[in-house]
Amino acid sequence: MAADVGSNQSVERALTVLRVFTAGRSELRVSDVAKLADLGLSTASRLLATLEAAGFVDRDPVSGLYRLGLDTVSLAGAVLNGHPVHREARQIAQNLAAELGLGVNVAVRREATLFYLLNFEGRQAPRSFVLSGQRNPLHATGLGKSLLTGLSAAERRALLPASGLVAYTPKTVTTHEQLDAAVELTLSRGYGTEIEELAHGRACVAAPIRDGSGAVVAALSVSGPLSAIDLQHREAELSRCVIEAADSISIGLGYVGPAHHISSLETAR
Template sequence: MAAESGSNQSVEKALGVLRVFTAGRAELRVSDVAKAAELTLSTASRLLATLETAGFVDRDPVSGLYRLGLDMVSLGGAVLNNHPVHREARQIAQNLAAELGLGANVAVRRADQLFYLLNFEGRQAPRSFVLTGQRNPLHATGLGKALLSGLTAQERRTLLPTLTPYTNRTLTSHEALDEELAKSTARGYSTEVEELAHGRACVAAAIRDSSGAVIAGLSVSGPLSAIDLQNREQALASTVIEAADSISIGLGYVGPHPIPALAVA
């Protein structure tokens, strides 16, 4: 049991080292990794050497800095290719980005954050980085609001005790969030305008599985000038809802169950 416990701790430490690389800088010194992962310098060095041998990290021979290795891409690709939402949404989102010229994004909820499963950028909304695998707050994004629409007000308060402000437009009270989500649920889509970052907006809709549960969200996003919600909101909303419904149907969703009529004596 002691040996098994020691092995488990080694695995946990190695995973902690890998997570350090997802938090910010792409290239790190051994001392940076040791500090961020709360390890001794010798332990961090040993784990990095093992991970390098396995292909999960690469070391620059000149600078000595470490970065994630290309074998991580193989793992990530396998995960995505076997995820049912990713399989159903990929082509639809790609078509959406090409048709609208905006970013098309699909995300799921991971604990108290949204997790991007895929992202395609249109010609009017280019990015210099990949969103897939990144996380964002739920309450300050259109995608997050779509995901939160599947929870009760009490579940939302338990999940998000405090609502962190990111701009002066971020919703920071649960009462305001409740009101916004009630409106979003009634019309079938949610919006976000400069609540997470200045100069950007999005329109999102929920994706449901065969049971009717909200399991993901789809959004189109881009700079304010490109998304132009003042003139395009209804058209974009219709397109996003239709695309989200197509994905939901592919996942087995057949629509809300009708309420049975009461028998009349």
């Protein structure tokens, strides 16, 4: 039993070390890892050496800095390729990004945050980094509000305490009353918008994705600079594209629409 406890602690510490590299800086010294992971210097050094031997971290021979190794990409690829939403959404999102010239993102909810499964950049919305695997707040994003349409107002309050509705810009939703209104608007229209709530100069249009049971399991958005999104003139066009893309993914996941579920319930009665 003592050996099992020690092994479990080693695994947990190794995972903590790996997660340190996803929190911001991509290259770290041993001392940085030790501090961020709350480990002793010798423990951090030993764990990094083990992870390096396994291919999960790489060490620059000149600077001595550590970064995540390429073997982590193999794990990430296997996870994404096995995820049903990613499989159904990938080509649809890629085609939409090429058609509109904007960024197209697909995310799922992971507890109280949204988690990006994939993103493609259009020519008007370039990025120098990959969003996949990153997280953002639910209340300050169009994707998040679309994901929250699958929860009741009481469930949203239990998931997101009022103290967690942080203001990222002056336009961020910061009360549950405001969030309720935004989610209800998304439900009634079939799409939601977000204008400079998470970052200045950025906007998006998003819609929920449902599975065969009708549950909201993901969301899709088009995003980019305010000048490219241009909601004043493009809202009708972009909302149509987003809803059609989200519906196509939903159909691929087995969703057949609310009318079918209503008739099925009536037949069951």
